[in-house]
Amino acid sequence: MISLGHYLALATLIFGLGAAGFLSRRNVLIQLMSIELMLNAVNVVLVAFNRFHPENHAGQLFAFFVIAVAAAEAAVGLSIVISLFRLKKTVESDRADLLKH
Amino acid sequence: MSLAGTLLFYLCATIGVGSAVATVTLRSPLRAAVALLLHIVALAGLYLTLSAHFLAALQLLVYAGAVVVLFVFTIMLIGPDAEVPPNARTFGVRALGVAVVALLTAAAVSTVVRISPQTPTLAGCTAEQGAECGQFGGVGALGRVLYTDSVILFELVSVLLLVAVIGAVAVARGRTTKEAEAAKARRLAREAAEAEEEAAARKLSAEVAAHGGH
Numbered sequence: 001m002i003s004l005g006h007y008l009a010l011a012t013l014i015f016g017l018g019a020a021g022f023l024s025r026r027n028v029l030i031q032l033m034s035i036e037l038m039l040n041a042v043n044v045v046l047v048a049f050n051r052f053h054p055e056n057h058a059g060q061l062f063a064f065f066v067i068a069v070a071a072a073e074a075a076v077g078l079s080i081v082i083s084l085f086r087l088k089k090t091v092e093s094d095r096a097d098l099l100k101h
Numbered sequence: 102m103s104l105a106g107t108l109l110f111y112l113c114a115t116i117g118v119g120s121a122v123a124t125v126t127l128r129s130p131l132r133a134a135v136a137l138l139l140h141i142v143a144l145a146g147l148y149l150t151l152s153a154h155f156l157a158a159l160q161l162l163v164y165a166g167a168v169v170v171l172f173v174f175t176i177m178l179i180g181p182d183a184e185v186p187p188n189a190r191t192f193g194v195r196a197l198g199v200a201v202v203a204l205l206t207a208a209a210v211s212t213v214v215r216i217s218p219q220t221p222t223l224a225g226c227t228a229e230q231g232a233e234c235g236q237f238g239g240v241g242a243l244g245r246v247l248y249t250d251s252v253i254l255f256e257l258v259s260v261l262l263l264v265a266v267i268g269a270v271a272v273a274r275g276r277t278t279k280e281a282e283a284a285k286a287r288r289l290a291r292e293a294a295e296a297e298e299e300a301a302a303r304k305l306s307a308e309v310a311a312h313g314g315h
Binding site: 001002003004005006007008009010012013014015016017018019020021023024025026027029030032033034036037040043044047048050051052054056057060061063064065067068069070071072073074075076078079080081082083085086089090091092094 | 106107110114117118121122124125126130133134137140141144147148150151152153155156159160163164167168171172175176178179182183184185188191195196198199202203205206209210213214216217218219220221222223237238242243246247251254258261262264265266268269270272273275
């Protein structure tokens with residue numbers, strides 16, 4: 001039988017993968033995709049808890065707003081990637097160091 | 102949960118984890134984007150096992166239909182430079198980051214697996230729960246909550262999306278041809294003025310030298 005723990009373990013694993021990808025990759029595009037993975041993992045937790053406490057729709061409502069905010073974040077993040085590429089001719093996050101020097 | 106639901110859970114969980122690994126490990130960003138697409142479809146399947154039908158549809162519409170397409174457009178716009186060549190210099194720091202995250206994730210997963218037998222399992226709707234149980238997670242039930250209790254949040258999110266779109270256009274938009282030409286003309290004029298000034302200064306210093314010679 002599938003219990004709440006199954007969903008939580010799966011979501012934890014996906015969140016860990018996203019966090020590891022964000023820390024280890026230097027490609028800004030793939031770092032943004034890792035952020036999407038982490039947001040998706042949180043959504044799974046919210047929806048799973050809501051399914052096991054179905055008195056209201058609070059969890060699904062939260063997941064709805066997380067999806068909307070993630071879409072906004074992707075749009076702004078990708079436009080920053082484009083302007084970084086215009087400036088540096090690369091999408092390597094190590095090269096985004098204008099504020100450092 | 103029925104046998105079909107259990108099978109769907111394991112199928113979607115396997116695909117979801119596998120495609121998440123592919124997303125963070127593949128070198129080509131386009132392939133990573135396709136893996137992300139697969140991950141999102143698998144999670145939509147998981148939402149179906151949690152009877153969140155409306156969210157499963159939203160997941161496909163917003164993530165697969167908009168976010169991944171935006172990623173693919175950006176990768177196409179950037180072209181072959183979207184792939185970052187390997188760099189061995191920072192390998193140690195990145196390996197350390199992955200190790201710390203792996204440790205934390207392993208701890209969290211093992212805790213969750215340990216308490217997992219005590220967590221509730223899913224049961225189907227029984228007859229005495231009535232029709233309301235079957236409505237859970239549908240468009241009607243979620244839409245009612247969305248437009249009554251949290252209507253202000255809903256409107257605020259639409260403002261947020263509008264601001265994000267305007268911000269994205271403002272940040273990503275480069276100079277237009279006209280603006281680039283104007284900037285080039287300004288730069289040329291400034292350089293010409295500087296050259297003229299320098300020539301005048303040189304002439305003056307030459308005159309001073311000649312005068313001093315007498």
